[in-house]
Amino acid sequence: MKYWLPVIFWLLVIFLVSSIPSLKVTNNNWLQDIINNCGHLTEYAILAYLIFRPLYFYHHFRGYRLLSLNFFLPLLYAFSDEFHQAFVPGRTPDIHDILMDTIGISLTLIILIYYHSYNSSSNSK
Numbered sequence: 001m002k003y004w005l006p007v008i009f010w011l012l013v014i015f016l017v018s019s020i021p022s023l024k025v026t027n028n029n030w031l032q033d034i035i036n037n038c039g040h041l042t043e044y045a046i047l048a049y050l051i052f053r054p055l056y057f058y059h060h061f062r063g064y065r066l067l068s069l070n071f072f073l074p075l076l077y078a079f080s081d082e083f084h085q086a087f088v089p090g091r092t093p094d095i096h097d098i099l100m101d102t103i104g105i106s107l108t109l110i111i112l113i114y115y116h117s118y119n120s121s122s123n124s125k
Contacts, residue, residue, distance in 0.1 A: 003054030010050050011077060014043055018081050021090035040100035041107075047074045048108035056116075067109060074105045 017023070023039075026032050052070050055061045061069060078101035082093035 003058045007047070007050045007054065010043075010047055014047065014077070014081060015084065017043070018085050018091070019088055021088060036097070037100050040097050041104035043104070044074055044078060044101040045104035045108045047077065048105040049112070052108070052112055067113075070109060070112075071105060075102060078102070078105075 023036075024032060025035050048070060051073050052066075055066055055069055075098075078098050081101075082095075082098055085091040086093045
């Protein structure tokens with residue numbers, strides 16, 4: 001449970017933030033877009049990392065199975081989050097948000113692949 005509890009907590013955080021009717025920080029549309037994009041990228045990068053931990057350390061998934069689960073589980077939640085926003089007053093689902101979520105997930109996976117391949121090659125020397 002120690003590996004999955006942070007995942008559940010973070011899913012709840014994303015759900016609660018998505019339940020807020022308006023997250024406007026500034027009236028500057030350009031700046032607001034940057035803030036929204038960074039928020040989506042960051043929250044799903046964190047989710048991908050948190051999902052990686054139990055899959056790798058607890059379930060011992062490796063290779064394509066690890067990568068595919070670690071990519072599609074957060075992406076599935078991103079789609080469900082946008083669906084959820086369709087029912088929140090002042091919020092609308094947006095495919096652009098899912099794109100930013102996908103970039104966050106992908107960047108995290110690239111970093112994790114590099115980190116683990118670097119560590120495994122260092123340990124074999």
